[in-house]
Amino acid sequence: MLALVCIDVDGTLVGSNNEVRDDVWTALEEARSAGIQLVLCSGRPAFGRAREYAERMQPDGWHVFQNGASVVRVGTGESLSSEFPAAELRELLAAAEQSGELLEVYTDTAYASTLRDTQAREHAELLGVPFPPLWPAELQGTPVRAQWLIRYEQLPTVRAITPAGLDLHPAGSPRMRETLFVSMTAPGTSKGSAIRRIAESYDIPLERTMMIGDGENDLQAMGVVGHPVAMGNAEDVVKAAAKYHVGHVDAGGLLEALALARQL
Structure with a gap:
């Protein structure tokens, strides 16, 4: 079983109706209970719905917002964010x-x-x-x-x-x-750089991490994890960079990816 799973929001966690499926929340809770550290890894800001998703996904954990510019521990408010020039x-x-x-x-x-x-x-x-x-x-x-x-x-x-x-x-x-x-x-700031910092803080080797995404802004994160996963609705460049492929977000592709994380 992998130790850390990073999950994009739009097109990965959230489908075309801007909602998270109930069975996805159940699978996330089961993964967390099994010992997997879950990390929201989004381009969205650290407030609004994305903050709510992070708090529900892993209430005491570090999460990535704003494509790595905001790295926030939602339970304590600690921040490792990078200032814009x-x-x-x-x-x-x-x-x-x-x-x-x-x-x-x-x-x-x-x-x-x-x-x-x-x-x-x-x-x-x-x-x-x-x-x-x-x-x-x-x-x-x-x-x-x-x-x-x-x-x-x-x-x-x-x-x-x-x-x-x-x-x-x-x-x-x-x-x-x-x-x-x-x-x-800022230069050098991305989902990939943020995942490196979080994995280091948890003392988890990158080969035991997964990134699940669909957009071009997920590529740098996919490049640092041991197990990159592309959603069925992912852009072609993301599919080409991924090691694994799952179904469309609206068809429960994230459920497949979480099951895979528990098997590897």
Whole structure:
């Protein structure tokens, strides 16, 4: 049996209805009772629904939010988060103002948005947080991540106006199919770097860890664990990087992956 299993949220834990299946919660409880350390490993922030998922999944454990920018022990509030570079954030805000694209800025506990349009409202609903969010100038605390919300075909344009050196983590959501979330973190910050830190804190060798995901932002995590698993709905590049393949999220693919973790 593996010692640590990391689980993405959108398209892995959560299906197209933005809910977690009851049988998935039962399987997670059984895995935890069997001794597996469960880690939420999401691009979502450390508040709203993602925080609730983490607390239910492993109440006393470390979890990964914001593509590795927020690493939080939900039971105690301890944080190993990485600060977003201030100069690059100023450049991003200027680029957002000039381009008119939606940019979000996050701390560990709150977020701000440059627009309050339909897309921003839908994202707030997806996250399970109040709308409207703060304006960037109103955001208090240490920024850890920024994120573009764009159409898929706009990715080359957004890459061109994003400051060099930042780590980009594009990902989608079954609930907002037309939107590409391009998360940006400080250099060297990713789900992969966060998993390394968590595994070390638990004294668990990486060869006894699993990452289950579906999006491009899961690739760095898959590259550090011993057992990478791709969901049936995963992007082709994720399937190519995975050692194991399971069913679609809406067909209970995560149940297959958890069963596999208990057999390895």
